[in-house]
Amino acid sequence: MSLAYEPGTTFVHRLDPRSKLAAQIAFAVTAFAHTTPRGLAVLTGLTLAVLRAARLPAGRALWEIRFLVVLVAVPAAIEGLVLGPPWVSIADLRGPALASYRVVLIVLVSAAYVRTTPIRDSEAAIRWMVPGKPGRLASVGVALVVRFLPVLRADLAAIRRAMAARLGTERPLVDRIRIVAVGGLSRAFGRADRLALAMNARCFSWNPTLPVLRFSRVDIPAFCLAAGLLVWAAL
Amino acid sequence: MIEVRDLVYRYGDAGDGGNDGGSGGDGDDRDDGDTKDRGIDGESRRDEPHPNRAAAVLRGVTLSIPDGSFLALAGPNGSGKTTLVRQFNGLLEPDSGEVLVNGIEVGEGLIAARSAVAMTFQNPRDAFVASTVGPEVAFGPENLGLDRSEIDQQVERALSAVGMGGREHERLTRLSGGEQARVSVASALAMEPDHLVLDEPFAGLDWPARERLLDRLVTLHEAGTGVIVVSHDLTDLLDPVDRIVVLADGRVAADGPPEEVRDRLPVLGVRDPASSIEP
Numbered sequence: 001m002s003l004a005y006e007p008g009t010t011f012v013h014r015l016d017p018r019s020k021l022a023a024q025i026a027f028a029v030t031a032f033a034h035t036t037p038r039g040l041a042v043l044t045g046l047t048l049a050v051l052r053a054a055r056l057p058a059g060r061a062l063w064e065i066r067f068l069v070v071l072v073a074v075p076a077a078i079e080g081l082v083l084g085p086p087w088v089s090i091a092d093l094r095g096p097a098l099a100s101y102r103v104v105l106i107v108l109v110s111a112a113y114v115r116t117t118p119i120r121d122s123e124a125a126i127r128w129m130v131p132g133k134p135g136r137l138a139s140v141g142v143a144l145v146v147r148f149l150p151v152l153r154a155d156l157a158a159i160r161r162a163m164a165a166r167l168g169t170e171r172p173l174v175d176r177i178r179i180v181a182v183g184g185l186s187r188a189f190g191r192a193d194r195l196a197l198a199m200n201a202r203c204f205s206w207n208p209t210l211p212v213l214r215f216s217r218v219d220i221p222a223f224c225l226a227a228g229l230l231v232w233a234a235l
Numbered sequence: 236m237i238e239v240r241d242l243v244y245r246y247g248d249a250g251d252g253g254n255d256g257g258s259g260g261d262g263d264d265r266d267d268g269d270t271k272d273r274g275i276d277g278e279s280r281r282d283e284p285h286p287n288r289a290a291a292v293l294r295g296v297t298l299s300i301p302d303g304s305f306l307a308l309a310g311p312n313g314s315g316k317t318t319l320v321r322q323f324n325g326l327l328e329p330d331s332g333e334v335l336v337n338g339i340e341v342g343e344g345l346i347a348a349r350s351a352v353a354m355t356f357q358n359p360r361d362a363f364v365a366s367t368v369g370p371e372v373a374f375g376p377e378n379l380g381l382d383r384s385e386i387d388q389q390v391e392r393a394l395s396a397v398g399m400g401g402r403e404h405e406r407l408t409r410l411s412g413g414e415q416a417r418v419s420v421a422s423a424l425a426m427e428p429d430h431l432v433l434d435e436p437f438a439g440l441d442w443p444a445r446e447r448l449l450d451r452l453v454t455l456h457e458a459g460t461g462v463i464v465v466s467h468d469l470t471d472l473l474d475p476v477d478r479i480v481v482l483a484d485g486r487v488a489a490d491g492p493p494e495e496v497r498d499r500l501p502v503l504g505v506r507d508p509a510s511s512i513e514p
Contacts, residue, residue: 004366004406004408005366005367006366006406007367007404007405007406118365118366118367118370119364119365119366119370120365120370120373120377143364147363147364147365147366191361194356194358194361194362195361195362195364197326197356197362198356198361198362198364199364199374200326200349201324201326201349201353201354201356201362202349202353202374202375202378202422202423202426203346203349203350203375203378203379203426204378205377205378205379205380207380208374208377208378208380209376209377209379209380209381209382209383209386210377211383212383
């Protein structure tokens with residue numbers, strides 16, 4: 001599995017992307033406003049509910065963002081280190097750990113969004129929210145990132161597999177990282193070139209016909225959730 | 236109608252390896268390196284002339300392809316096949332000579348050229364812009380700014396034409412190689428082109444998938460779409476095509492109906508599928 005759009009008929013799939021974005025933004029604002037154990041506990045419950053509604057198992061979602069988890073956990077852990085016994089200061093660790101956990105929750109909710117929203121719908125939603133040229137740039141940028149990241153990850157995995165098949169795993173760690181990084185970068189450029197060529201062949205336009213977005217009754221709970229979260233954040 | 240007159244195309248500077256920049260499977264996709272490409276805005280990104288320019292990849296190619304043709308463009312690896320077809324819709328810009336599509340010079344009407352000459356690439360996965368079949372096929376018509384209802388109709392027609400009707404919601408990554416190739420063809424067809432150019436469409440396909448794709452191409456041709464298949468392997472193509480153009484060393488080495496050209500294929504570096512003689 002990779003974090004890409006998966007067609008489906010879940011409640012979250014049926015939501016208008018704009019209401020999903022509104023709920024997501026409200027969630028992020030609330031997570032920043034209530035970075036406390038109690039606040040994050042409530043948001044954890046909400047995150048699990050969102051993932052469940054999107055039929056995205058929490059364990060799989062966490063696995064998909066494992067590198068990000070490590071990336072945000074390491075600085076927090078370093079903050080908690082002290083020179084000398086007991087080596088870890090819980091008081092120093094607490095703040096950064098909560099902040100890191102907050103980021104993980106926000107990314108998990110974003111994962112549910114990516115999982116349930118076609119790229120073109122996201123483009124249309126961003127274009128609606130940010131009018132003019134900035135909106136066009138942002139929407140195409142988001143679309144390309146969403147399109148490209150899973151492909152790049154697959155490429156990196158392929159390089160690692162190819163390396164392992166020829167006993168590359170016996171090489172020193174730094175050597176392995178270098179091989180994967182250089183190979184990944186080279187493939188990324190090659191893929192970007194080929195994708196650009198293919199998009200040009202199909203008359204790539206900054207202003208294409210986008211899907212028609214329509215709010216419906218199913219969006220009401222999402223907007224209520226967004227409003228509730230914002231009110232809570234303001235308290 | 237595609238008309239190519241006295242076309243010359245060179246890769247980048249000889250000093251940096253010239254035309255070895257490709258990453259394509261058969262070595263013919265040599266455009267990935269130092270090339271002169273052209274965006275949809277028509278602005279050329281041509282490199283400045285360099286005294287040590289590499290040898291020409293296309294050396295004075297002249298060709299005329301009427302609408303409704305079924306043409307095989309053959310030739311050994313590196314003969315310039317891919318480079319030539321990418322001039323048809325302005326993906327590459329010639330050093331000299333001209334390419335006209337329906338009487339209009341390609342550089343002066345890029346959108347018209349790209350609508351009239353749709354193209355599929357050797358590795359369909361590299362060209363996918365969406366996660367699922369429907370949005371992938373809709374990408375071209377959306378870029379043309381058509382109405383949503385018209386886009387939906389074109390997507391439906393294109394998918395039906397390749398035997399993938401009703402599969403709009405399937406994930407592209409879950410399709411087989413043959414199905415991905417057919418989606419790629421549908422993506423090109425959705426732009427309702429006069430000519431469909433397929434660059435090595437059978438590469439990596441097993442026999443049944445190859446046969447199915449070929450069947451679809453024959454059907455499309457019978458329905459009036461011009462089909463240009465770029466391939467170094469003419470297996471099964473001698474029957475359906477009405478013309479074979481063989482490129483060798485950047486020049487048209489043979490051009491005519493299959494029955495006239497096939498005797499010369501081995502000499503030109505192309506295997507005659509019915510013969511045991513290897514080139």
